[in-house]
Amino acid sequence: MFEPFRKMEIIVNKACHNTAYEILDTITSSVDDNTFREYEYKLTNYLKEKYGDFVKEFITEFYDSENDVLGNKYIFMKHSERHGGNGFSSSYNTWNELLKEYSWWFPDLDWKEIKRKIDGMVGQSLLIKKPGDENNTMNYYFSVIKDNKKS
Numbered sequence: 001m002f003e004p005f006r007k008m009e010i011i012v013n014k015a016c017h018n019t020a021y022e023i024l025d026t027i028t029s030s031v032d033d034n035t036f037r038e039y040e041y042k043l044t045n046y047l048k049e050k051y052g053d054f055v056k057e058f059i060t061e062f063y064d065s066e067n068d069v070l071g072n073k074y075i076f077m078k079h080s081e082r083h084g085g086n087g088f089s090s091s092y093n094t095w096n097e098l099l100k101e102y103s104w105w106f107p108d109l110d111w112k113e114i115k116r117k118i119d120g121m122v123g124q125s126l127l128i129k130k131p132g133d134e135n136n137t138m139n140y141y142f143s144v145i146k147d148n149k150k151s
Contacts (some may be wrong), residue, residue: 012055016047062103062111063096073147074098074118077125078140087140091147098144106135106142118146 020043028036074095079087092098095115103111106129118126129135129142136142 008056008059011059012048012052013044015055016052017044019047020044063099070094071148075145075147076102077143077145078138079143080140082127082141083125108134114144118144122146122148 017040020040024036024039024043028039031039070093072095074092074097075089076092076098077087077089079085090098090101092101099111103109109128114126114128123145125143125145127141127143131139131141
């Protein structure tokens with residue numbers, strides 16, 4: 001949901017609203033729509049009040065504006081063998097674009113550390129997950145590459 005052009009308040013509101021919806025959807029099965037919306041409104045406001053500053057701080061820290069600079073390509077790869085095989089790759093114009101798309105797959109990873117490592121490995125693959133690793137139930141390997149070629 002992060003977009004650099006969006007106001008932070010909109011991002012925080014949407015994050016809290018989506019969270020409230022997910023919580024209520026799992027625990028309320030027999031309430032009418034009006035009651036659900038009332039609970040959703042109240043829980044959204046509670047989450048904003050309690051965690052809004054934390055969400056702002058997290059987003060500001062996680063999506064560093066320096067990682068929106070064009071000039072490098074970042075490639076996310078899912079592959080069946082250690083050095084290739086079946087799977088897919090997706091290319092992004094900025095590091096933040098890659099984070100927005102895939103960082104939620106592996107919340108246990110230190111994405112800042114991965115970025116630091118990959119900045120020194122232009123054109124080389126950095127393995128970030130192996131089959132069986134925490135949060136990797138897909139039985140695939142996952143890697144990232146930094147390519148300094150402009151499109």
